[in-house]
Amino acid sequence: MAKKMIDPIGKLMGLRYKSHPWHGIEIGEKSPNILTAFIEMVPTDTVKYEIDKASGYLTIDRPQKFSSILPALYGFIPQTYCGKLVAEKSQKILKRPEIVGDGDPLDICLLTEKEITHGDILVQARPIGGFRMIDGNEADDKIIAVLKGDALYGNYKDISEIPQGVVDRLRHYFLTYKDMPGTAREQCEITHIYSLKEAHDLINRSMKDYRQYIENVLFE
Numbered sequence: 001m002a003k004k005m006i007d008p009i010g011k012l013m014g015l016r017y018k019s020h021p022w023h024g025i026e027i028g029e030k031s032p033n034i035l036t037a038f039i040e041m042v043p044t045d046t047v048k049y050e051i052d053k054a055s056g057y058l059t060i061d062r063p064q065k066f067s068s069i070l071p072a073l074y075g076f077i078p079q080t081y082c083g084k085l086v087a088e089k090s091q092k093i094l095k096r097p098e099i100v101g102d103g104d105p106l107d108i109c110l111l112t113e114k115e116i117t118h119g120d121i122l123v124q125a126r127p128i129g130g131f132r133m134i135d136g137n138e139a140d141d142k143i144i145a146v147l148k149g150d151a152l153y154g155n156y157k158d159i160s161e162i163p164q165g166v167v168d169r170l171r172h173y174f175l176t177y178k179d180m181p182g183t184a185r186e187q188c189e190i191t192h193i194y195s196l197k198e199a200h201d202l203i204n205r206s207m208k209d210y211r212q213y214i215e216n217v218l219f220e
Contacts, residue, residue, distance in 0.1 A: 129159025
């Protein structure tokens, strides 16, 4: 009963007020094949932008004190959550039962030939694979996608088709962007690069995790 009332109310509120990027934006009827992504950062950014979960506004998380160039558009998939089901995938494959979800929406990295100069935008993305990334004991998967209709990347169907240099650049960024000279290395690792099929599975898991997360918030 409650579920039937939530969506119409949310849609009505969205017509009058700006939708929250995490909770108020629809992932899309063709998900996980084609989905809506919210872009927080672009390669020209010199500070790390991150969505404020409470307000939905884009905030400055921290200035980039050292050279760390983002190689693609970066953001998250609305109405997803890295919880129990997302964590279970890494637990099973890595045989590490201590892994938990990081409690954030599912991250996405978007390849395009176009120069997009700012974040805080919505784009249509087509997933092609992902990185199984573990940060400490938290599952922090990165879905790799292409911009729908992109002239250069738009025809790629799976991450295995992407030039190895592009994959290596993305991998290097995610393994090093938190490093600070003179400090201990973060316990961050990419254990696998996985295909389109597994990317779809992670997205579906994160959508189920999100529904459970919202139910817990509303009815606890």
